[in-house]
Amino acid sequence: MAEVTIYEGALDKGLEGVVACTTAVSFIVGNTLNYRGYTIEDLVAHSNFEEVIFLLWNNRLPSAVELEKIKSDLNKNMTLDSEYVSALKTLPTDVHPMTWLRTAVSLMAHWDKDANDNSTEANMRKAIRLVAKMGSIVCAFEAIRNKREILNPVAGKSIAWNFMRMLKGTEPDPELVNVMDTCLILHADHELNCSAFATRVTASSLSDMHSAIVSAIGALKGPLHGGANEQVMVMLAKIGTMDKAQQFVKDALNAKEKVMGIGHRVYKDGDPRAAILRKFSKTLTAKIGKPELYEMSVLIDETMNKEKGLMPNVDFYSATVYHSMGIPTDIFTPIFAVSRVAGWIAHANEQYEKNRIYRPRGKWQGPEGLSWKPVEDR
Numbered sequence: 073m074a075e076v077t078i079y080e081g082a083l084d085k086g087l088e089g090v091v092a093c094t095t096a097v098s099f100i101v102g103n104t105l106n107y108r109g110y111t112i113e114d115l116v117a118h119s120n121f122e123e124v125i126f127l128l129w130n131n132r133l134p135s136a137v138e139l140e141k142i143k144s145d146l147n148k149n150m151t152l153d154s155e156y157v158s159a160l161k162t163l164p165t166d167v168h169p170m171t172w173l174r175t176a177v178s179l180m181a182h183w184d185k186d187a188n189d190n191s192t193e194a195n196m197r198k199a200i201r202l203v204a205k206m207g208s209i210v211c212a213f214e215a216i217r218n219k220r221e222i223l224n225p226v227a228g229k230s231i232a233w234n235f236m237r238m239l240k241g242t243e244p245d246p247e248l249v250n251v252m253d254t255c256l257i258l259h260a261d262h263e264l265n266c267s268a269f270a271t272r273v274t275a276s277s278l279s280d281m282h283s284a285i286v287s288a289i290g291a292l293k294g295p296l297h298g299g300a301n302e303q304v305m306v307m308l309a310k311i312g313t314m315d316k317a318q319q320f321v322k323d324a325l326n327a328k329e330k331v332m333g334i335g336h337r338v339y340k341d342g343d344p345r346a347a348i349l350r351k352f353s354k355t356l357t358a359k360i361g362k363p364e365l366y367e368m369s370v371l372i373d374e375t376m377n378k379e380k381g382l383m384p385n386v387d388f389y390s391a392t393v394y395h396s397m398g399i400p401t402d403i404f405t406p407i408f409a410v411s412r413v414a415g416w417i418a419h420a421n422e423q424y425e426k427n428r429i430y431r432p433r434g435k436w437q438g439p440e441g442l443s444w445k446p447v448e449d450r
Contacts, residue, residue, distance in 0.1 A: 088337065092430075093272065096131060097418045098261040104344045107261060108132070112344055121231055121256040121411070122146060125203060128261060128418040129196075142200075143230070149204035150225035150234060152212060156183045157222060160209075165217035169210070169406045170293040174286060176209050177202075181282040188280060190424065198281045199417045206413050207231055210406040211238035232256055235410065240398060248397050251352055255393065258345045258386060259408050261415025263338070267291040267298065271416040275423040276430045288416045289409055295332070298408040303332040304391035305401045308368060317368045321375045333388030334376045342383040349389035356396035365392045 098107045105112040108127050115124055119133075122143045126134040134142065152160075160176055181187040184201065186194040208225065215222045220241060225234040232253035236244035261268070270291040274284040292298035311320045324331050336343055350370075357366040369392055376382045394404050 086337075092264060092269065093423075094426075095264065095419070095422060097128060097415065097422060098263050100263055100338050103339065103341045105262065112258060113348070115257055116254050116348055119257065121253050121260070121414075124257050124260050125414045128414055129199065129421065145200050146204045146231060147225065147227060147229070147234075149201050150208050150231075152205060152208050152222070153183050156180070157212065160212055161216055165213065168293070169213055169402050170289065170299070170409075172213050173209060173406050173409060174289045174293065176213070177206075177289060178282065178286045180205065180209075181280070184282070187282060190278060190280060192421075192424075195281055195421060195424065199421075202281070202285060202417065203413050204231075207235040207410045208238060210403065210410055211235065213406070214239055214400070214403065215241075231410075235407075236397075239403070251356070251393065251397065254348070254352070255390065255407070256411040258348060259390075259411035261412065261418060262386075265297070266294070267412065268416060268419045271419050272423045273430045275420040276427055278424075278427065278429075281417070281420060284420045285413060285416055288412070292405065292409055292412065298387075298405045298412070300332050300385070300387035301390045301394070301404040301408065302401055304388055305395055305404065307332050308365060308391070311368060314364055314368050314371065317371045318375050321372055321379070325379055331372065331376055333391065334372070334384055335380075335382040336385045339383070339385070343385045345386040346384040346389055349386065349393055350384075353389040353392040353396070357392055360396050362396070365395065 096108065098105060100106075107115060107124060108131050110119075110127065110133075115127075119127075123134060123139055125146075126138060126142050156179070159179060159182075163172055163175060165172060180202070184198060186198050189195075212222050214220075215238075223238045223241060225238065229237075230249070230253065233244055233249045236249055236252055264272075267288040271284045271288040274287040275281075295303050307320075311317050321331060353366045353369060354363075357363050369389060373384050373388070376384075391401075391404065394407065395401065399407070
């Protein structure tokens, strides 16, 4: 058998430490996350989601004119085509919302005239439509399963504002719109994570943009990736009360079970996004009269740090933030997709620009030299 040079550190360890590509989209530097060279703290303090979308796609901040244009383009493309909505209504809703979303985004391609055009210009038009409609699709799911009218977006309003209105059916609280906009910024990209890598692998075959995004949604759905935020809320509900939180963690550690939302493959001194969300969690849980959710989270956080030296990731405090905003638990991960689609598109476009199809090797561990035998001789 021919010898194959393989990096031993990558074997069966989720490619940990392996550099798979060069990228200028986002990068973890020290203990913070950078989008195109701007720290997440700087962007949260001064920017908005629409501006961050432009930044991720263009490697620079927009001028005032460019910012208004991308806001306008996104706003104009938020409304779902009536025939597409009719098709969505035929999909069963007694499934996980991410299952439904995966199908709905794949279905989008049937109504996109640029679906099979992989030119730079066509991909930018598809990018606008995918980001603009992702929130509308998630809100359509919530409306359809609750037998409510699907609301159309309001002209001149942001993605965060329209998402909150279409999801809940009422004029959104400005404070919660600001929180949602911040969450969208925080989740917009995160280096070469599982779903970004899935995006790039699909794009590397020169498959279309919709296929790449559907691949990403499939990866995000998993409880070890985007699905962790939903599982954090399930965990808190299971614990129930403050006095049981510390013992729950110790029991989980003794049983070698994962505590959802804790720990990160890259951040060893804490996820900077979690630090921002923790402040929102404290304020919002108190506002709805459930401060124990925050207090329980802090106790779990501190216990895990003391016992294992592990700190929370972005999913941990986002759970109580979304819950406090009145968002159904199973919609937490779809919100992740509403934001992260901007980053996925940036990665897909970067892959298209300097493409070589991904084709890694595996280290053979099976038998060799076997010969086929007739079934009666086996």
